[in-house]
Amino acid sequence: MSGFKWIGATIGWALGGPIGAIIGLALGSAGDAFSSGKLGSFLNEGESTGRRTRYGTGGYNQQQRPQTHSGDFEVSLLILASVVIKADGVTDPKELEYVRSQFVSMYGKERANKAFRLFKEINKQTINTRQVSLQIQRMMDHPSRLQLLHFLFNIAKSDGMVVDEEERQIASIAGYLNINSRDYNSIKAMFYNSSDNAYKILEITKAASNDEVKRAYRKMVKKYHPDKVEHLGEEHKKGAETKFKEVQKAYEYIQKERGM
Structure with a gap:
C-alpha cells in the first residue's frame, strides 16, 4: 500500500483540478509514483456528500456545495501554507517547524510525518495561488475557509511577526476565497x-x-x-x-x- 494511501481515504473534492495536479506531482516526487491509470484512480477515491465530485478537467456538475471533509481541508492547508511561507522570499525554518508541530498535534506523529513529507514536495513547486484558492472557494464551506485563514496567519506569525509580504499574500488568498x-x-x-x-x-x-x-x-x-x-x-x-x-x-x- 502506498505510504500516502491515507489521503485517498479521506479526500473528496480536493483531488481534482489544479489541486489534484499539485498533489499528483508531489506524490511522484516523494517516491509514491503512480502510473497514469493508478493516479487517476487514486484521485477519485474520495467521496463527498455521498457522491463523487469531479471538476477542473472537464468541469463539474454542482447542485450544492459539498461538505468539506478533513482530508479536503488538510490538502488545502498544505498547499496554501506553502504559498504563505514563500511569500517573503525566504523559507524560515521556524515556519516549517510550526507547520510540522501543528500536524503532530492534529494528526499524531505518524500521519504528521507523512503529511510533512508531502508538504516539502509541494513547497518545491510553483503554485498558481488564484487557481488553487478559487477551487477551494467553490467547494469549501465558509466556516472551514475562516479556519483555514486563521491557520495561515498562525504560520506567518510563527517566526515572531507577520511581515508585509505575508500579510499581502494572505489578503490575496482571502479575496479569492470570498472572505469579506x-x-x-x-x-x-x-x-x-x-x-x-x-x-x-x-x-x-x-x-x-x-x-x-x-x-x-x-x-x-x-x-x-x-x-x-x-x-x-x-x-x-x-x-x-x-x-x-x-x-x-x-x-x-x-x-x-x-x-x-
Missing part, C-alpha cells in the same frame, strides 16, 4: 497588537454602544463556535477553539475597559 473584509480584519486582528484590536475582532468600532458590543459578541460566538467545523474532525475542531477563545478574550477586554 469584516471577517478578514477580524481574524487578522487576532495576530496584531493595537488598542482597537478587541473591537476589530468583534467587527465593531470603539464608537459602538454597550448594547452593540453585546450583540456583536453573540454574533461572533455563533460565527466562530468550534461546532461550526466539527465536520472536519476533532483535530481541526481543536484548532477552531483557539480562534473562539480570541473572541471571548476580546469581549472580556472591552467589558473591563468599559466597566460593563
Whole structure:
C-alpha cells in the first residue's frame, strides 16, 4: 500500500483540478509514483456528500456545495501554507517547524510525518495561488475557509511577526476565497497588537454602544463556535477553539475597559 494511501481515504473534492495536479506531482516526487491509470484512480477515491465530485478537467456538475471533509481541508492547508511561507522570499525554518508541530498535534506523529513529507514536495513547486484558492472557494464551506485563514496567519506569525509580504499574500488568498473584509480584519486582528484590536475582532468600532458590543459578541460566538467545523474532525475542531477563545478574550477586554 502506498505510504500516502491515507489521503485517498479521506479526500473528496480536493483531488481534482489544479489541486489534484499539485498533489499528483508531489506524490511522484516523494517516491509514491503512480502510473497514469493508478493516479487517476487514486484521485477519485474520495467521496463527498455521498457522491463523487469531479471538476477542473472537464468541469463539474454542482447542485450544492459539498461538505468539506478533513482530508479536503488538510490538502488545502498544505498547499496554501506553502504559498504563505514563500511569500517573503525566504523559507524560515521556524515556519516549517510550526507547520510540522501543528500536524503532530492534529494528526499524531505518524500521519504528521507523512503529511510533512508531502508538504516539502509541494513547497518545491510553483503554485498558481488564484487557481488553487478559487477551487477551494467553490467547494469549501465558509466556516472551514475562516479556519483555514486563521491557520495561515498562525504560520506567518510563527517566526515572531507577520511581515508585509505575508500579510499581502494572505489578503490575496482571502479575496479569492470570498472572505469579506469584516471577517478578514477580524481574524487578522487576532495576530496584531493595537488598542482597537478587541473591537476589530468583534467587527465593531470603539464608537459602538454597550448594547452593540453585546450583540456583536453573540454574533461572533455563533460565527466562530468550534461546532461550526466539527465536520472536519476533532483535530481541526481543536484548532477552531483557539480562534473562539480570541473572541471571548476580546469581549472580556472591552467589558473591563468599559466597566460593563
